[in-house]
Amino acid sequence: MRRIFHISDVHFGPPHLPRVSDGVIEHVERHRPDVVVLSGDLTQRAKPHQFQEARRFVDRIPVPTLVVPGNHDVPLFRFWERIFVPFGAYRKNFAEELEPTYRDEELLIVGINTAFNWTWKDGRITPGRLLEVAEILEETPESVFKVVVAHHHMIPPPNFGTQRVLTNAYEAIDLFSTCGVDLILSGHLHQAYIGNSEEFYPKGRPPVVILHSGTTTSSRGRMGERARNTCNWIEAGPESMTVSHLRWHPELERFAEHSRHLYPRQERVPYTLEGI
Numbered sequence: 001m002r003r004i005f006h007i008s009d010v011h012f013g014p015p016h017l018p019r020v021s022d023g024v025i026e027h028v029e030r031h032r033p034d035v036v037v038l039s040g041d042l043t044q045r046a047k048p049h050q051f052q053e054a055r056r057f058v059d060r061i062p063v064p065t066l067v068v069p070g071n072h073d074v075p076l077f078r079f080w081e082r083i084f085v086p087f088g089a090y091r092k093n094f095a096e097e098l099e100p101t102y103r104d105e106e107l108l109i110v111g112i113n114t115a116f117n118w119t120w121k122d123g124r125i126t127p128g129r130l131l132e133v134a135e136i137l138e139e140t141p142e143s144v145f146k147v148v149v150a151h152h153h154m155i156p157p158p159n160f161g162t163q164r165v166l167t168n169a170y171e172a173i174d175l176f177s178t179c180g181v182d183l184i185l186s187g188h189l190h191q192a193y194i195g196n197s198e199e200f201y202p203k204g205r206p207p208v209v210i211l212h213s214g215t216t217t218s219s220r221g222r223m224g225e226r227a228r229n230t231c232n233w234i235e236a237g238p239e240s241m242t243v244s245h246l247r248w249h250p251e252l253e254r255f256a257e258h259s260r261h262l263y264p265r266q267e268r269v270p271y272t273l274e275g276i
């Protein structure tokens, strides 16, 4: 069994809440997950000192971590940087690798960078990266629990109107459901949500569970999570997966479980066209 602590949208800069980020470290120290995943928007404005603060925060986490960038990690107003070196500040002050992979004998986590410099908030997966991810997934044994992490969402949660999903989301889901991905982790919307791929991309294949985290350590919560801070705790075993949404309780000064969801890990049936 593997335990994953999923945090997102920590937004170092003016909206960051230091007491809550201390709470993240305390939660990790108390519960010792196997890995902490941070699904993007490390900063508010991609400034070098904000990335350095994010680096110091991640360095305090006493277990392995996997981090991907978000749209706020590309400079919005520094136009030359935005056009020519959109991830220059990220690479110089936080990490060289934008799309890291975590792997052990029971768990694979693949990071995908969905932020880019042409728009200010939408995301995309490039066809080239999808091919690379396909190769990684295909060479991984079926028994390994497979997770993909991308900052932008691939399904539209309720109450967000016409919010667009990332470009190539359909192709990505097609690939992930074929290659046996168990779980997709995202952030960006600043509201927690759990759903599955089959609700939006019906294909008759085993569905992929899709899990969003709200903003874990900033004051930018939206919709039902305005002024709230949330994250997810995942326990992935060979037979099933349990996902808990956690919320920050200011009066207790700690994260506590808000809801729990259980998913059987189905035996994968070979995909056929029959019945579609």
Ligand SMILES: [Fe+2]
Residues within 6 Å of the ligand: 009, 011, 041, 070, 072, 188, 189, 190
């Ligand atoms: Fe964000």
Ligand SMILES: [Fe+2]
Residues within 6 Å of the ligand: 041, 070, 071, 072, 151, 187, 188, 189
């Ligand atoms: Fe975002």
